[in-house]
Amino acid sequence: MSTPFGSRLRRLRQERKLTMEQLAEAVGVSKSYIWALENNPEQRTQRTSVTVMNNLAKALGITLQDLLGEAPSEALGGEANPEDVIFFRNYMSMDADDRETYRQMLEFFRKQKDKCVN
Template identity: 80%
Template sequence: MSGTFGHRLRRFRQERKMTMEQLAEAVGVSKSYIWALENNPEQRVQRTSATVMNSLAKALGVNLLDLMGEAPPEALGDDANPEDIMFFRSYMDLAGEDKETYRQMLELFRKQKDK
């Protein structure tokens, strides 16, 4: 995923139509802390605890790897969009029977589309 941590954090927050205040409340930090993460992440992220990072990811409904900007899985390629990467990572975290349910649902959608 491209961009700095601050850009990703802001993008995820805005995509969810959350204010800095709402995110701060959900995570248990101050609005100024969120502001610093979005606008001065180089200094702030280094001192941010794993608990806060996990809370940010949970509040935003994203995987920690997506929030941190880890490269997408090779199978998706470098040009995969962020939503596909998040979906793939979420899918990979599912239990086996849940994955099978998703595959069956996808097949039903494909059949409906082909009609």
């Protein structure tokens, strides 16, 4: 039986098109370790180390907070889910030109949606 953490880890791994073997190699653990984290973490006899958790986040290209599914800061509002937080952190890590391009794209899509609705 998977936990919320296990389901999140699996989803993040699959979104990045990584196999369990590839993620395990990047993190420095075995495939069975990744399987246990995704599918049956409560059955593991040892706790997952901070080093492994940090390596998982790094291999997935996210923060440890994102991996753990921590609640977004109040500044993002109560409706923000973990994917929104990941998107926002990625956005904020872009250079100014790329952020401006994203803003222009969003404005373009909003205008297109308004045209379709009206």
